[in-house]
Amino acid sequence: MYQLKNDRYLRALQCLPVDYTPVWMMRQAGRYLPEYRDLRAKAGDFMTMCQTPDLACEVTLQPLKRFDLDAAIIFSDILTIPDAMGLGLYFETGEGPKFKQSIQCLSDIHQLPIPDPEQSLRYVMDAIRLTKKELDGTVPLIGFSGSPWTLATYMIEGGSSKAFTKIKKMLYSDPKALHLLLEKLANSVAIYLNAQIEAGAQSIMIFDTWGGVLSHQSYQTFSLDYMKLILSQLKQGKKSQNITSYVPVTLFTKGGGLWLENIINSGCDAIGVDWTVDLSNVPQKGQIAVQGNLDPSVLYADKQIIEANVDAVLSEFGYHNGHVFNLGHGIHQDIPLEHVQYLIDAVHRQSKRFHHD
Amino acid sequence: MYQLKNDRYLRALQCLPVDYTPVWMMRQAGRYLPEYRDLRAKAGDFMTMCQTPDLACEVTLQPLKRFDLDAAIIFSDILTIPDAMGLGLYFETGEGPKFKQSIQCLSDIHQLPIPDPEQSLRYVMDAIRLTKKELDGTVPLIGFSGSPWTLATYMIEGGSSKAFTKIKKMLYSDPKALHLLLEKLANSVAIYLNAQIEAGAQSIMIFDTWGGVLSHQSYQTFSLDYMKLILSQLKQGKKSQNITSYVPVTLFTKGGGLWLENIINSGCDAIGVDWTVDLSNVPQKGQIAVQGNLDPSVLYADKQIIEANVDAVLSEFGYHNGHVFNLGHGIHQDIPLEHVQYLIDAVHRQSKRFHHD
Numbered sequence: 001m002y003q004l005k006n007d008r009y010l011r012a013l014q015c016l017p018v019d020y021t022p023v024w025m026m027r028q029a030g031r032y033l034p035e036y037r038d039l040r041a042k043a044g045d046f047m048t049m050c051q052t053p054d055l056a057c058e059v060t061l062q063p064l065k066r067f068d069l070d071a072a073i074i075f076s077d078i079l080t081i082p083d084a085m086g087l088g089l090y091f092e093t094g095e096g097p098k099f100k101q102s103i104q105c106l107s108d109i110h111q112l113p114i115p116d117p118e119q120s121l122r123y124v125m126d127a128i129r130l131t132k133k134e135l136d137g138t139v140p141l142i143g144f145s146g147s148p149w150t151l152a153t154y155m156i157e158g159g160s161s162k163a164f165t166k167i168k169k170m171l172y173s174d175p176k177a178l179h180l181l182l183e184k185l186a187n188s189v190a191i192y193l194n195a196q197i198e199a200g201a202q203s204i205m206i207f208d209t210w211g212g213v214l215s216h217q218s219y220q221t222f223s224l225d226y227m228k229l230i231l232s233q234l235k236q237g238k239k240s241q242n243i244t245s246y247v248p249v250t251l252f253t254k255g256g257g258l259w260l261e262n263i264i265n266s267g268c269d270a271i272g273v274d275w276t277v278d279l280s281n282v283p284q285k286g287q288i289a290v291q292g293n294l295d296p297s298v299l300y301a302d303k304q305i306i307e308a309n310v311d312a313v314l315s316e317f318g319y320h321n322g323h324v325f326n327l328g329h330g331i332h333q334d335i336p337l338e339h340v341q342y343l344i345d346a347v348h349r350q351s352k353r354f355h356h357d
Numbered sequence: 358m359y360q361l362k363n364d365r366y367l368r369a370l371q372c373l374p375v376d377y378t379p380v381w382m383m384r385q386a387g388r389y390l391p392e393y394r395d396l397r398a399k400a401g402d403f404m405t406m407c408q409t410p411d412l413a414c415e416v417t418l419q420p421l422k423r424f425d426l427d428a429a430i431i432f433s434d435i436l437t438i439p440d441a442m443g444l445g446l447y448f449e450t451g452e453g454p455k456f457k458q459s460i461q462c463l464s465d466i467h468q469l470p471i472p473d474p475e476q477s478l479r480y481v482m483d484a485i486r487l488t489k490k491e492l493d494g495t496v497p498l499i500g501f502s503g504s505p506w507t508l509a510t511y512m513i514e515g516g517s518s519k520a521f522t523k524i525k526k527m528l529y530s531d532p533k534a535l536h537l538l539l540e541k542l543a544n545s546v547a548i549y550l551n552a553q554i555e556a557g558a559q560s561i562m563i564f565d566t567w568g569g570v571l572s573h574q575s576y577q578t579f580s581l582d583y584m585k586l587i588l589s590q591l592k593q594g595k596k597s598q599n600i601t602s603y604v605p606v607t608l609f610t611k612g613g614g615l616w617l618e619n620i621i622n623s624g625c626d627a628i629g630v631d632w633t634v635d636l637s638n639v640p641q642k643g644q645i646a647v648q649g650n651l652d653p654s655v656l657y658a659d660k661q662i663i664e665a666n667v668d669a670v671l672s673e674f675g676y677h678n679g680h681v682f683n684l685g686h687g688i689h690q691d692i693p694l695e696h697v698q699y700l701i702d703a704v705h706r707q708s709k710r711f712h713h714d
Contacts, residue, residue, distance in 0.1 A: 165689055168654030172662055212612075215632035215652045215685075217669065255569075257615045258633055275572035276615055295572045297525030305529055312574065328572075332522055 002244060006139045009071040013203060013248035013270050013289045014239065015322035021314065021351035022070030023344055024142075027330030028063040029075045032337070035062050046091050050076050056127035057134055064139065066337070067344050071140050071203070074128050074196075078146030078207050081188050082155045084115035095160070102158035106177045114188045117195030124192075125199040132200035140244070143201025145193055147208035147253075148185035148230070149223035152178065164213050171222060178222065186226040190233035197235060197247050204249045205272070206230065212255020219259055227251055228266045250291055254329065264288050274328035279316035289322035294343075296327040299335040303342050310346040319354050359601055363496045366428040370560060370605035370627050370646045371596065372679035378671065378708035379427030380701055381499075384687030385420040386432045389694070392419050403448050407433050413484035414491055421496065423694070424701050428497050428560070431485050431553075435503030435564050438545050439512045441472035452517070459515035463534045471545045474552030481549075482556040489557035497601070500558025502550055504565035504610075505542035505587070506580035509535065521570050528579060535579065543583040547590035554592055554604050561606045562629070563587065569612020576616055584608055585623045607648055611686065621645050631685035636673035646679035651700075653684040656692040660699050667703040676711050 008022035049055045059075040079097055083089035088100030132141050156167040170178045193204050211223040239246045251263055252272025261283055263271050270289035282290050298309045317323045325347045365379035406412045416432040436454055440446035445457030489498050513524040527535045550561050568580040596603045608620055609629025618640055620628050627646035639647050655666045674680045682704045
């Protein structure tokens with residue numbers, strides 16, 4: 001029977017007791033690592049790294065060789081689905097993701113295919129299969145996708161945006177078209193994530209990076225409802241004695257701190273929260289797992305400050321089960337490596353006092 | 358005795374009864390108006406318009422000639438203070454504000470002067486005096502500034518930012534330097550706003566555009582506390598039968614919806630809220646005024662949708678006193694003028710049912 005050497009992350013996501021709080025970092029495989037920058041320089045560009053399973057696997061494992069992290073996350077991008085739909089994802093230095101083609105009207109939406117994950121997204125599945133093998137049961141492997149709303153923002157705006165005026169224009173003046181797109185995306189994401197689970201992903205994150213730009217009413221109908229549609233289709237398995245028989249799902253809406261009750265009621269296993277949220281105010285602690293929430297900029301400061309901020313996060317969450325320590329957003333690229341090491345050690349060391357089993 | 362023909366805005370800010378809900382729009386004097394674009398083309402650039410009192414006055418009055426707005430806001434920029442401190446504010450098309458010099462260390466901060474509003478910011482005072490005269494008691498005139506935290510972000514980052522890594526690096530690794538800067542800015546803003554009041558401003562807005570990027574602990578100590586320091590120094594006058602004897606202050610932290618209790622406890626008269634906030638959840642309604650909170654993108658949609666969204670905002674706030682209708686952020690530049698007209702009429706017409714006096 002497959003067993004994990006370190007199952008703290010999966011146990012925490014099921015709100016089961018652990019001996020200390022598990023920690024991983026968003027973008028833990030990334031540019032702050034010199035070995036990542038070396039590989040990137042050789043590979044040429046970001047998408048080549050994503051689309052070459054050997055490279056994606058190597059990058060995924062890089063941070064785990066350096067640090068005592070409690071989970072691996074497959075090296076990929078949140079925008080693989082619209083790319084597989086034919087929009088042509090590319091990256092320009094310092095400008096964030098862009099699409100060669102953007103979605104402008106209903107007929108554009110009708111023409112979008114639902115990607116077959118073992119065809120146009122096979123490189124992700126192969127990377128997961130390879131990485132799972134290489135991990136050899138040390139820590140669990142996280143699979144992920146962008147949320148339907150977040151994917152739609154990039155597809156309609158054509159890339160990153162400040163005010164999201166194009167998609168909001170559609171939202172308010174042609175909501176039916178947007179709903180059609182979101183439904184198509186939700187179905188595509190569900191198929192994609194199920195394929196990731198099939199390939200070996202042991203936990204799923206849905207990144208709703210831009211849900212926080214919506215109004216409180218629109219968040220429910222244009223973002224959360226479509227994450228629920230995904231949840232209803234996921235083959236998560238069943239909870240049992242064997243912790244790995246169930247694939248927990250974490251929803252992370254950046255800037256969604258006002259709507260935590262609604263997010264919890266979606267039926268997810270865990271919510272991600274950013275640093276604007278006081279963890280002592282999170283509802284239903286101990287019944288739903290919480291991931292977060294250190295401001296990534298804390299890692300610029302010296303060890304004493306990192307120590308104090310780790311203490312603050314752990315103390316806010318308190319003695320409940322169900323905490324996964326993380327940054328509230330991706331790690332910045334100019335963070336000193338010794339600060340990362342210090343953070344991870346501090347979380348493990350300090351959190352022991354909150355766990356007695 | 359000076360009396361206003363339309364004092365609904367000032368009455369609402371004091372939570373006094375009104376016959377209908379007053380409305381104004383952030384950036385109501387701006388690029389969506391063809392007459393603004395004409396004047397801008399003649400003037401050459403944005404800063405020339407700000408710094409020429411005749412032009413600033415003309416631009417301030419432009420939207421009031423078209424629409425039945427319940428307040429005027431002086432045409433200026435939130436970043437006039439760092440510009441007067443010598444940092445050299447300028448605007449590049451499509452890129453937002455920038456500074457020729459940025460703040461990098463403690464000695465930069467020590468060297469910053471506290472501007473004398475009647476010297477280096479005299480153009481703002483002259484614009485207020487002229488506009489107040491031209492308004493001739495029709496509607497109240499709003500003065501404003503950026504919050505210390507928001508000013509500091511631009512001064513340290515050198516312009517707009519996505520992740521605010523420079524200022525956050527200072528916040529976590531050299532907090533004393535940042536506190537010194539924020540204190541200097543708070544004192545400068547207090548002097549500046551008192552001069553605006555002296556020149557004729559009848560209400561004050563403090564725009565904390567970037568307070569929402571802070572952690573919940575840091576928001577209190579690095580943004581709100583310095584807005585409180587300003588509040589403690591403002592010469593607001595006394596509340597009396599004559600509604601204009603008191604100058605109410607509105608604090609608007611964009612993305613600050615999680616911290617409304619704290620903001621209310623600062624001693625301000627009103628809080629601004631964006632569209633992420635459900636007005637039915639705002640604490641202490643009727644005791645503190647609330648400004649907001651329509652998503653500006655609603656104005657892209659047709660009249661029926663605008664009507665429904667106005668109804669939603671008014672219904673959430675309900676039958677309390679103390680509501681100023683506004684957008685949750687500045688109006689977009691490509692909004693049709695007839696939609697603006699429709700919005701203002703809809704607020705006035707629909708809100709009558711919530712007011713009985």
